[in-house]
Amino acid sequence: MKTPMQKMMRRIHGLLFKLPLMITCDEFEGFILAYLEDDLPPRQKFVFETHLKVCRECRDYLAAYRTSLELARASYRDDPAAPDDMPEDLVKAIVAARKADG
């Protein structure tokens, strides 16, 4: 349940995000993937980062999104059964031997 003050702050945020060079939180959502892959053109990146500076909710959200992604990667990275890259030389030798056999 939001307090009247919190409700008013959200309305102010909603208005703020309609100003030039500002985006709403749901528009911000659509840029997250491209931002993390450094795929945003400079102007969109500036707009994205400006929103990040003024919006506590999106800042918290993005931090948790990044942490959960890092946890996913780390959980598989720690897999003791995961082998290193297959030795390319060995595989090439097997291929050559097979091709030589006809």
Next chain:
Amino acid sequence: MMAVARRLVGDEALAQDCVQNAFADVFRGLDGFEERSRLSTWMHRIVVNQGLMALRKQKRLQEISIDDLLPAFDQNRCRIEEQWISAETPESLMQRDQTKDVVLSKIASLPENYRIVLLLRDIEEMSTSDVAQTLQISESNVKVRLHRARSALKMLLEPLLRGETS
């Protein structure tokens, strides 16, 4: 190859079958291998394809709907997100005994169309175009699914991230 299969299908016996079938595909296809890509990359793709085929045959248990796991916005198009008090790092979270099991089980519970994209892009580190080609979907579809999968995973991991689980 075994590790790739295990990550995809999440079952030891099924992963062994995938690897066996993948090796059969490799030997059948060796003569046609044109060495434009690394052999290991080619073999990786073969085992991924075997994993995907196995998943399609397998009947999935109860899956959570992705719509219930996506972020919410109010009528002002502002995000609804509880404030984060603690901000533990992934490193400190990974030092806890339960973390890895919780993370793997939450990934396993993602709807398959999303889980596969997350595994191929974020864990197997395949490119967006390779994932699109493997799954026979567009690159923009890969991106949408990837972002939704990550968002859903973030939602599923919230109790862990907020320190609400052991």
